[in-house]
Amino acid sequence: MTDLFWLIPFFPILSTFILAVFGTKLPKKYISLQACFAVFASFAVSLISFLGLLKTGPEQLPLLKTLFSWITAGKFQIAFSLQFDSLTAVMTLIVSGVGFIIHVYSIGYMAKDKSYARFFTYMNLFTFSMLMLVMSSNLVLMFVGWEGVGLCSYLLIGFWYEKHSASNAGMKAFIVNRIGDAGFLLAILFLFVHIGSVEFTAINQAISGNMITAGFATLVGILLFVGATGKSAQIPLYVWLPDAMEGPTPVSALIHAATMVTAGVYMVARMNMLYSLSTTAGNIVALVGALTAVFAASMALTQNDIKRVLAYSTISQLGYMFIGCGVGAYAAGIFHLYTHAFFKSLLFLAAGSVMHALSGELNMQKMGGLKKYLPRTYYPFLIGAIAIAGIPFLSGFFSKDAILTSAYAQGNYLVWALGILGAVMTAFYMFRLIFMTFHGKERLEPEAKKHLHESPPVMTLPLAVLAFFAVVAGYVSLPAVFGKNLDWFGRFLEPVIHGHAHHISLGMEWLLIFISVAVAVLGIFIAYVFYISKTHLPSQLAQKFPFLYRLLFNKYYVDEAYNALFIQPAVKGSELVYKHFDLKVIDGAVNGAGKSANAVGKLLSFLQTGFIKDYALIFLVGAILLLGYLLF
Amino acid sequence: MIPTSYFIVLSALLFVLGIVAFFVKKDLITQFLSIEVMLNAGNLAFIAFAKAHGLIEGQIIVFFIITVAAAEAAVGLAIILLIYKQKKTIKSEDVNLMKG
């Protein structure tokens, strides 16, 4: 059955074509049914292939399926081929599984939207691109999926294109991603020139055959990571993700939490053999990840927009994943990717449910005390928050702990400390969100309160499913302190991931777990003090440290700095070029060409009399001359 | 057996007569008829060479030419009718809509 894995991306693209062509004519019920079924079919095939993979010996991996030869240009040969191994299995299960739940949730969330078919077309196309990204067996095809998800992200962020801010956010995401893509493309070209192939198997063979020097690995590793910072929203290219919250909430959940943003992490994990050659590149990845984790978490502390808090939280959590990959614990990074997919999409969908209940309200200062109105949203939300905060026995605890332990074990104490700092902030802002939204005084707008209602089951049911996974998903990989050989997840990924784990003593590991739990509890406690028991404290603090508060509230003025540093010069320069070069040189040349063609045409048009006999005569003369030339 | 050259000379003669007819005639219909003469002259050459080479393919080509000529006559005559409807004339000298 495993050889059917190439069918996985087939269903969503088929559905995309049908919806794109006939979408406006089909009834809403059918559209949602087809879109969900397509993703579910992918999920089912992924599951079947995954089960088949468990029975397959490691020597047969990865399973390859070449569908057709795609590009043939001399030495440059690219096959349209898919592969399936344990890393791909994990990714396809996450993408299609979480994607399916979000599709179901969208049925309720988008029910009243007029572009229903367009939404599901994009969603299916997105699922397809993401599946292509994780299943391709070479970098070029992966790049196609990579660009595909970028395109879908643009389309979905700007889905409500009538809204100026939404279409701008879409463009921002697209352009910022281009910068990263340039790095990725350069890396692909370097690899091709050096190795002569872009197939993963060929690259890995070249690495094991010592064809690659550490310096080259560092160069390519950093270029690849530049691509990853774009897609996975790391410093310095994270600026697009908070703005991407302009899209519909299911999109934020699907793209900006569960799937697309993890593409960078996946790519680094996929190229782990390359990174294992270069400690420099690995350290850069880990450091950028750790800095992003802290930086983004600190920005989330003061935000009042419920989705923006979650957006910064996503950036921060992606930082953790890169810490895992950077310190060589790729399995831990992928493990966090996997647990994060559940609890972050849960949080986003629950936030969407809150917005739905409050007729689109995003400002947390206008919420509060919602617990008794929205119980079926509150409890999943709470579970998600506990999971992300790192309280023991929920999924987020296991994965974050695995990453931080690996960072410590590798001796990267700075990264570890930054990770712990980020963990305090994570617990704080998540519970700040919970307390401000669901507890305390009601600060609702009277108009919003009138329409206050719990979301329909089609939206709350996915929340329940995701909440269940947010609790149990972590049990596939337990830390060593609970017993030997409980790291089932890591062992499953072993055929793909060649990193070597560092070991530390059990006592040390207990200590690290204790520290991370303690900081999580500390963060929650501070949030409780600030927003439940002594609610005057936050504003006092803000007054005491006005500079710090404003810095955080305005997100370190990064957008403003980018605007002044890159955007304004580009705009000014373009204007200058437009005025002096475009208008004069290019337009002049184009108009001149047109005018001269016109003149020649006028000159020659006397031959065109419109009389059929004249044409025939010219034709005859031509025939006679040609025949004469051939004969004599 | 009659020499092939006889047929070819006849074919060339008919072809040139067709050309001359095309220029001599003034109405579109007869000009169209002259084109049919030229086509037939071509057919004659094909058949003659088919015979000379002992190859039946020449006759098959003629078969196709006749089919295409039928299609061409139908469309051509429809166009002539249309021109007549609009201009109330079929003189080729009165039709020069395509003048540049």
Place this chain on the structure above:
Amino acid sequence: MALCQKYNLPYKMQEFLFFILAIICVGAVLAMILTKNPAYSALWLVLAFLGIAGIFGLLDAPFIAAIQIIIYAGAIMVLFIFVIMMIDVRKGLSPEKKKWTLFLSGFLGLVLLFELITAATGVFSQLKTVGTENIGSPAGLGRLLFTDFLYPFEITSVLIIAALVGAIVLAKKKENE
């Protein structure tokens, strides 16, 4: 040759037939040129086509001769005569304004005739005549049409449908007229 052999025509007889038919063809075409009325021109052309059909018969192409008579001299020419009857052809036919094109075309026609015959003589010197076997049987033609030339044959049917639809669309009265 088969046809001539069947009726056991001597060479002289064949030659005689050829010249008779050739004179009919050329004469009919000349008559077509000289007649003023397009309806008579069309009838003269029918005679020319019949003559050509006869020559096809001399050239071992009985099937082609038959379709020449049925399709060309029959169907296509009937179509012409129909159209001629629908149009007032003689209306507004004035003498040729540009006389010089007449002479020019006559001159060019002679040049072309000369060139064509020169070209043909060039070919005859290399021609190996093998035309003794029976080539033109309708059975052989049909077999070839449905084997080697199957695709072109089917495509012609599409062409004819297209021409049919095109002719109807072009010639039918517009609804708003």
